[in-house]
Amino acid sequence: MSTVYCALVHHPVVDRQGEEVTTSVTNLDVHDIARSARTYGLKGYFVVSPIEAQHPVVQRIVDHWCSGAGRHRFPERGEAIALVRVCLSVDDAIAEIQAEEGKTPRLVVTSAKAGPNRTSYAEEAELLRAGSQPTLLLFGTGHGLSDRVLKRADACLEPIQGPSNFNHLSVRAAVAITLDRLFAVKSSANSPI
Ligand SMILES: C[S@@+](CC[C@H](N)C(=O)[O-])C[C@H]1O[C@@H](n2cnc3c(N)ncnc32)[C@H](O)[C@@H]1O
Incomplete structure (x- = not known):
């Protein structure tokens, strides 16, 4: 099984017009993504x-x-927050993983947009199960990761899509759904809701 890390990227991301910008860190993103990361074993x-x-x-x-x-007061919160590391750039995150794991991580990016060469969650889950190379899952802020990040990825996951045409998930929801699709433990009980 690959060792998996995630990153929430505040730069380089794009704004509504597609211009490259830097977004601000938010308290909620730090907390909620840390809790998802801890739940799914990152x-x-x-x-x-x-x-x-x-x-x-x-x-x-x-x-x-x-x-x-x-x-x-909430020791379990600390257990999740302990996963948080702050760094200046995606390259710094890669370098930190490389130093820790002795291998360069595979870069896997996410986007709300469909496009060519998207990897399905089933394919990526299989690669993660079989792989020994560490993996860094990248999530964007603002209106998403800039092209120069998307282009250097080893894989780009297909967008999450519901049955409606509303495509505006928060990044926190997108992280939780992505991690569940990649790492969920299959329940043996087919309990009807
Ligand atoms: C507010 S969204 C930006 C949406 C942006 N229009 C895009 O194309 O990614 C911020 C981040 O959440 C994640 N995200 C949001 N919706 C997603 C979806 N439907 N599928 C996959 N990831 C999504 C991506 O990491 C995205 O960079």
């Missing part, structure tokens, strides 16, 4: 922001829940 969650002034904001959340007052 080894780390990188918050990628080139704005150094935002790094202490993330670090304060980590410190509060991992060693501060929050640790005693």
